[in-house]
Amino acid sequence: MSEKDNLQNADGNVELHKEEIKTTEENNTSNISENVDAEASKVEEKVDTITEDVVEAEVTTENETESEAKVEDEVVETTNESTDTHVEEIEESNAEDAEDESNSERHSLETKDYHAMTMDQLADEFESLVKHQKIQTIKSHVDEIKSEFNSKFGELLEQKKEEFINEGGNEIDFYYSTPLKKRFNSIYKDYKTSLSAYYKDLESNLKSNLDNRLHIIEEIKGLINVEENINTTYKHFKDLQEQWRNAGPIPRDKYNNAWNTYHHHVEIFYDFLHLNRDLRDMDFKHNLDQKLKIIERAEELAKDDNVNRTFRELQVLHKLWKEDLGPVAKEHRDDIWNRFSSATKTIHDKRQAYYADLDKAYEVNLARKEDIISKIDAITQDNGNSHQAWQKKIKSIEALREAFFNAGKVPIKVNEATWAKFKTSVRAFNKNKNAFYKGLKKDQFSNLQKKLELIKIAEDNKDNDDFSTVTPLMKKIQSDWKKIGHVPRKDSDKVWKQFKSACNHYFDKLHAKRNAANKEQIEAYEQKVKLLDQVKAIELSGKPEADIQVIKDNIKAWKAIGHIPSNKRYIDQKFNKVLDGLFGKLDMDKAKLEMLKFENKLENLSQPNDTRLLDNEHNYIRKKIDEVKGNINQLENNLQFFSNVDENNPLVKDVLKNIENHKSSLTVWEQKLRKIKDMY
Known part of the structure; x- marks a missing residue:
C-alpha cells in the first residue's frame, strides 16, 4: 500500500472515530496529559544530560582527519526541515553510527602519526589495538597502519631485491621476509578473523532489529484502525515510540528509509489526534519546549572552539531531535528548524575553518x-x-x-x-x-686474485733452500702484498692466514740455518763477555812497560776470540772504553800513549774485504792534519804584528806555546797517517 493510500485510509478512520473521540475527550484529557507530562520528563532529562553524556564519552581527537567525519550515506528529510550541506554532514555521520551503535566509539580512539613510526612501532600499535579495543571501531586505524607498514616494508623489499640482483641473483628466485613481517601478517590475520566473526553476528542482529522496527511501524500504522478509546491508543503509541528508541542498530542502507517511514506514520498519527486539539497541542508544546532546549544547547556549542567535541555533541542533539522528539505546531516548525540549522551551520563553518587551518x-x-x-x-x-x-x-x-x-x-x-x-x-x-659497491666488489675480487697469486709464489718457495735467491723474492712479495687493496671481507682473514703461514715457514727455516751458522759467533761473544769482566778487574802495577804488555796481551786475546754476531758488536765499544781507562792510568809520554790507543783502534777498524772504515779514518786524519797546519800558519802570521816585541812578553809567550802544542799534535797526526797507510 502506498503512502498516499495510507493517508486516505487515515482520513477515513478519523471520520469513523470522530464521534467516539468527542464523547470521550473530556474524560481522557487528564490521563493523556499525565502521559504527555511523563514523556516530557523523559525527553527533558535526555536534553539536560546531553552535555554530560557526550563529554564523558568524548576523548579529544585533535588529529582527526576530515575523512573520518564523512560517511557514505545521504540523509533525506521528510519534514519541513531543509537538507543543507552542514545538516547532511551531521546526519550522514549519525546514519553510519546507526548501523552499529559502538561505531561512535571510533571517534574516541587517539589518532597517532603512524607515518612517523618504524615498522616495529607499527606492529606494536596494531597488536595493542587488536587486544585492547573493540574490533569494529579500529578499521580506519588498521587501514592506515597497514598502509604505512606495507609502504615501508615495500621500500626495504625493493632495496633487498636490487642487492640480490646486483650480486648475480636471478629475479625470479628472489624471496625476502623478516620475523617482523611474519608477526605483522599474523596480527592482521587475527584481526580479520575477529572482524569477520563480529560482522557475521552483527548481520544477524541488524536483520532482526530491522524486522522489529518494521513491525513497530506496522503497529503505528494500525493504531488509527483500532477501535478503542483514545487514551488507550495514545498510551499504546507512546509505548511503540519507546520500543522504537530501544530497537537497536539496523543496516546503514536501510536507516534513512526506515526512519522516514516511521516519521511519516508518526505524523499521520498526530493528524489522527488533531480531533482532540488540546491533546495534540499539549504534545506539540512539549516537543517545542524540548527542541528549544536543544537549540539553546546548540547555540552554546556554536561558541565553543573545540570543533571536534562540539561536532560530537551536535550529532547527539540531531539524533535526539530526529528520533526522540515528535513534531511541533506547523507555525513553529520553520522558525525552530532555521534557528537549529543556523547554530549547526556555525559549528560546521568553524569545523571547516579548522580543517582549512589543518x-x-x-x-x-x-x-x-x-x-x-x-x-x-x-x-x-x-x-x-x-x-x-x-x-x-x-x-x-x-x-x-x-x-x-x-x-x-x-x-x-x-x-x-x-x-x-x-x-x-x-x-x-x-x-x-x-x-659503487658493486664496482668495489669487482676491484676487491681482482685484488683477491692478485693475493692468491702471491700465496702461490710463497707456498711454492717456502721449502726452497736457495736462501740467497729466495730471500729477496719473499721480501718482495711481502712488499707487494701491502700495496694490494682490500679483498672481500669473507676472504680477508683466510687469504692472510695462508700467506702469513707460507712466509713464516720460509723465514723460520732461514733463521734456523742462520742460528746454526752463528753458533760459533755466539760462543765468541760469550767468551768476550768473560774477558771483558777480567779486563775490568785489572790492577796496574805502576810500571809502564809491564802494564803496557798486560794491556797488549788482553788486546791480543780479545782479537783471537774471533767474530761475533753483528747485533752483539756493541761489546767491542765497551772493551775499548775499558782500555781507554787503563791507558789513561799509565805514567808515560802522552804521544806514545795516544799511538798505542790508535793502534788498538786500527785493529778494530780493519775488516776483511772491506776498507770503508779505514777510508773514513784516513780522511778524518787528513782533515785534522790540514786543520792543525792551518792553525799553525795563522798563529805564525799573528806574530808578525808583534814587531820589536820582547819574547818574554806574556802575550807573545802564549802564542808561541800554542804553536808548539799544535806542532806536537801535528807530529802525532802524521804518525797516525803513516800507520793507517801501512794498513792498506
Missing part, C-alpha cells in the same frame, strides 16, 4: 618534506666516490629518512605523490650506492 599546517609539512627530498637528491648527485665518502652519505640519508617520517602529515591529495617522490629519490641513491 590543511595549511599540512602544506608546511609538505614543504618540509619537499626540502628533505631535495637534499636526498643533492646527496645522490654528490661526486664523492670513496668508501669513506659513501659511508658518510649513507648516514646522511638515514638521518633525512627519519626526518621525513617525523615531518608530519601532508594534504591527502598529494600524500601518495609525495611518498612516491620520496621513494624514487631514495631508490636513486640506493642505485648509485649499489653501483
Whole structure:
C-alpha cells in the first residue's frame, strides 16, 4: 500500500472515530496529559544530560582527519526541515553510527602519526589495538597502519631485491621476509578473523532489529484502525515510540528509509489526534519546549572552539531531535528548524575553518618534506666516490629518512605523490650506492686474485733452500702484498692466514740455518763477555812497560776470540772504553800513549774485504792534519804584528806555546797517517 493510500485510509478512520473521540475527550484529557507530562520528563532529562553524556564519552581527537567525519550515506528529510550541506554532514555521520551503535566509539580512539613510526612501532600499535579495543571501531586505524607498514616494508623489499640482483641473483628466485613481517601478517590475520566473526553476528542482529522496527511501524500504522478509546491508543503509541528508541542498530542502507517511514506514520498519527486539539497541542508544546532546549544547547556549542567535541555533541542533539522528539505546531516548525540549522551551520563553518587551518599546517609539512627530498637528491648527485665518502652519505640519508617520517602529515591529495617522490629519490641513491659497491666488489675480487697469486709464489718457495735467491723474492712479495687493496671481507682473514703461514715457514727455516751458522759467533761473544769482566778487574802495577804488555796481551786475546754476531758488536765499544781507562792510568809520554790507543783502534777498524772504515779514518786524519797546519800558519802570521816585541812578553809567550802544542799534535797526526797507510 502506498503512502498516499495510507493517508486516505487515515482520513477515513478519523471520520469513523470522530464521534467516539468527542464523547470521550473530556474524560481522557487528564490521563493523556499525565502521559504527555511523563514523556516530557523523559525527553527533558535526555536534553539536560546531553552535555554530560557526550563529554564523558568524548576523548579529544585533535588529529582527526576530515575523512573520518564523512560517511557514505545521504540523509533525506521528510519534514519541513531543509537538507543543507552542514545538516547532511551531521546526519550522514549519525546514519553510519546507526548501523552499529559502538561505531561512535571510533571517534574516541587517539589518532597517532603512524607515518612517523618504524615498522616495529607499527606492529606494536596494531597488536595493542587488536587486544585492547573493540574490533569494529579500529578499521580506519588498521587501514592506515597497514598502509604505512606495507609502504615501508615495500621500500626495504625493493632495496633487498636490487642487492640480490646486483650480486648475480636471478629475479625470479628472489624471496625476502623478516620475523617482523611474519608477526605483522599474523596480527592482521587475527584481526580479520575477529572482524569477520563480529560482522557475521552483527548481520544477524541488524536483520532482526530491522524486522522489529518494521513491525513497530506496522503497529503505528494500525493504531488509527483500532477501535478503542483514545487514551488507550495514545498510551499504546507512546509505548511503540519507546520500543522504537530501544530497537537497536539496523543496516546503514536501510536507516534513512526506515526512519522516514516511521516519521511519516508518526505524523499521520498526530493528524489522527488533531480531533482532540488540546491533546495534540499539549504534545506539540512539549516537543517545542524540548527542541528549544536543544537549540539553546546548540547555540552554546556554536561558541565553543573545540570543533571536534562540539561536532560530537551536535550529532547527539540531531539524533535526539530526529528520533526522540515528535513534531511541533506547523507555525513553529520553520522558525525552530532555521534557528537549529543556523547554530549547526556555525559549528560546521568553524569545523571547516579548522580543517582549512589543518590543511595549511599540512602544506608546511609538505614543504618540509619537499626540502628533505631535495637534499636526498643533492646527496645522490654528490661526486664523492670513496668508501669513506659513501659511508658518510649513507648516514646522511638515514638521518633525512627519519626526518621525513617525523615531518608530519601532508594534504591527502598529494600524500601518495609525495611518498612516491620520496621513494624514487631514495631508490636513486640506493642505485648509485649499489653501483659503487658493486664496482668495489669487482676491484676487491681482482685484488683477491692478485693475493692468491702471491700465496702461490710463497707456498711454492717456502721449502726452497736457495736462501740467497729466495730471500729477496719473499721480501718482495711481502712488499707487494701491502700495496694490494682490500679483498672481500669473507676472504680477508683466510687469504692472510695462508700467506702469513707460507712466509713464516720460509723465514723460520732461514733463521734456523742462520742460528746454526752463528753458533760459533755466539760462543765468541760469550767468551768476550768473560774477558771483558777480567779486563775490568785489572790492577796496574805502576810500571809502564809491564802494564803496557798486560794491556797488549788482553788486546791480543780479545782479537783471537774471533767474530761475533753483528747485533752483539756493541761489546767491542765497551772493551775499548775499558782500555781507554787503563791507558789513561799509565805514567808515560802522552804521544806514545795516544799511538798505542790508535793502534788498538786500527785493529778494530780493519775488516776483511772491506776498507770503508779505514777510508773514513784516513780522511778524518787528513782533515785534522790540514786543520792543525792551518792553525799553525795563522798563529805564525799573528806574530808578525808583534814587531820589536820582547819574547818574554806574556802575550807573545802564549802564542808561541800554542804553536808548539799544535806542532806536537801535528807530529802525532802524521804518525797516525803513516800507520793507517801501512794498513792498506
